[in-house]
Amino acid sequence: MLSCLRLSLRSSLLAAFCSLCLGAGLSLGMVSPAAAQVTAFKQAVAESASVDEAVAAFYRDRNYAPIWTGADESSRARRAALLDALSGVSVHGLPPARYGVDQLKAKMAAVRTTRDLGEVEVALSRAFVTYAKDVQTGLLTPSKVDADIKREVPLHNREAYLNEFALSEAPQSYLRALPPVTAEYRGLMKEKLRLEYVMAHGGWGPQVPGKKIEPGDRGPAVIALRNRLVTMGYLDRSATGVYDAQLQQAVQRFQLAHGLEGDGVAGTSTLGEINAPVAERLESIIVAMERERWLNHERGDRHILVNQTDFSAKIIDHGRVTFETRSVIGKNAHDRRSPEFSDEMEHMVINPSWYVPRSIIVNEYLPKLRNNPGAVGHLEITDSRGRQVSRANTDFSQFSAKSFPYAMRQPPGARNALGRVKFMFPNKYNIYLHDTPQKNLFSREVRAYSHGCIRLADPFDFAYALLAPQEADPKAFFQSVLATGKETKVMLKTPVPVHLIYRTAFTNSQGRAEFRRDVYGRDAEIWDALRAAGVTLGAVQG
Structure with missing residues (x-):
């Protein structure tokens, strides 16, 4: 019912907008639009687009002809496809406010003049290229989040997006093809929706108390463990109050799905992962989707x-x-x-x-050689010509990290x-x-x-x-x-x-989500950056 209401409202908005386009004399199907109106429209487009070189270049190359604001069927299809896509950005873990779909609709509804129409034309183009880039190759720049993320994202030219879209005969299909088409991305989206539903319905229940629970135990902690694993989907519904074989197998399944040793004992590490809140897992999924967009190429x-x-x-x-x-x-x-x-x-x-990296030589081995020339004896010390250096005849104390002139090498062998x-x-x-x-x-x-x-x-x-x-x-x-x-x-x-x-979140060959610990804290940094960009944790209601 709600989706039908949204569709009706959008249709009404588009119909009203088309009427305004016709009233302004700017239908692309008109044979002889008023010259003054065309000039005013072109001026409005040129001025509005001047702040974005890619968008400005696109309109210059097509003599400022519109792709959104005409009353023809192609323009209507583009508008509808874009508004649909922008209304659903949260499915991809992207921030709706960034694309301003409500503001775009209000701007469209408020068109009264030819100039207004030109401004709407550019606003739609700018929203489109921003969305296209974000959903295809990511919202963030990886290296700006963490210097050790050296990934080179395959960015697409913003002007090319507009040219391709303008030529596309199926705008909805074009937009649907922008996000990664991998099974992994689809699996992550599915898990995102599932976790949002779980979060909206109270999560996985009370956390499990204690530091260690093992087979044979019984009591409130075992019941809490049982109930949480049932809610998470690792154990069929059960009334047992004992840590029995079925509960042990469920713990093992959970452990293997979270990169833990599958011993079936709910120790400190296992309980820490079991007690992780739904929101934390949802953050990992959204971060993984952003990472998948960074790798959106062959x-x-x-x-x-x-x-x-x-x-x-x-x-x-x-x-x-x-x-x-x-x-x-x-x-x-x-x-x-x-x-x-x-x-x-x-x-x-x-x-x-093994040719020892310079950083290891000067930071780890040189201090040892200063104290004892015979240190790290398994390594050869060689000069710039590759000749072996006599340790007995070399005063290593005279060298600093910058002045050390030698290389070090470990020859082939079982201990290499x-x-x-x-x-x-x-x-x-x-x-x-x-x-x-x-x-x-x-x-x-x-x-x-x-x-x-x-x-x-x-x-x-x-x-x-x-x-x-x-x-x-x-x-x-x-x-x-x-x-x-x-x-x-x-x-x-x-x-x-x-x-x-x-990836701290990924899907396995059965399509089920698995989770791992954030070893370097990188995903926490990415989540902080996404949140600063406006991404929030949504929850499906009902």
Whole structure:
């Protein structure tokens, strides 16, 4: 009923607006519009558009002919499509006030003169290009939110939006195609609506008290745990007051969906995640939708996806995960956090040397060498010509971080910091994927320990998967190169796109939302920026 009323009101508004357009003598279908009115309209458009170069250029190129304010069917269709889209921006987690749909409607209803009509024409264009950019490639500029988000967003030219839309014969279809068309974006939108409904109906109920609940326990805390898991959808409706096998399995399902160890014991970490409010999860979903818009471009039929918060690395073939392994990411320190960006993997190096980054040399190893020239003995010290430097004949105390003239290298071997293979997508951040001798780290729940690069739990299997398209027996080929002990570069005949992402909310292969902890606090920063831009948490009523 409400939607019918909205449709009736919008139709009435458009009909009245069209009558005003005709009364002003500016119907695009008219053969001989009054010259004075046309001139006044063009002047109004030129003046209003002057504050926005892209919009101004669009109108100059078409001699200020309107695309919105004519009385022809194409203009009516564009207006209707745009007003529909702007009225529904909250579905995408965008702020309605930014596009001023109510103000646009009021401005349209208040048209009395040709000049008014020209101002409305430009106002509609400006609202359109702002919305188009926001819904297609995001509201925010990633690097302005956090310097470690290096993602280059594929921005579309604002004038091109207008040209494309003006030529489109199906304006509603054009607008519907602007947001990401990925299954992930659709899943996030669905979860957003679900959580808004849950929030409007009181949330997931009382929080679960205590610090630890385990199988066999009974009492009020177990009942609270049971009720919350039922409401969340992890447990079928039950009247049990005991932490039984069904409740343990429900806890395990929840744990696995939140990146926790699936032991079925509701300890401190698990209870902390279970007690997270609906609003917090909704914020994560809205942030994930914004992040998905930042990545709204072709990702490659085959690509590598590293989700830092999930501590995972996957190979995706035609939308399906064909390989997955655990990963270790950068430590949560200002100079070690793994950045976010996309690039192309070109080759792997089997039996790699580790060429120690300058920052590590001067900040970590030089202080040790000043105290003891024999420190970090597993590393070779070399001069500018690659010749090995004698530690016994060098006074390291004379060097500062700026004046230290040497490089450091760890030769190939089982103890090499990069393990036995590294995977290269050359980039200015010196980030890559690699093996590691520290296998114990992969058993930990939170795996943020590296200097920024991504360590893989199963690097050999990862290599076999990458080599499979170009080698008849990828395992035998890899092992034969490995057995030589020599540093060897192996090119990938077809480079593979790599996307280092950071998602605290995402959907799994069944389309169900999963959540992870905000390891670096980046999503909190993004939410703060979205909120400052006017985004709020909505809730479906009824």
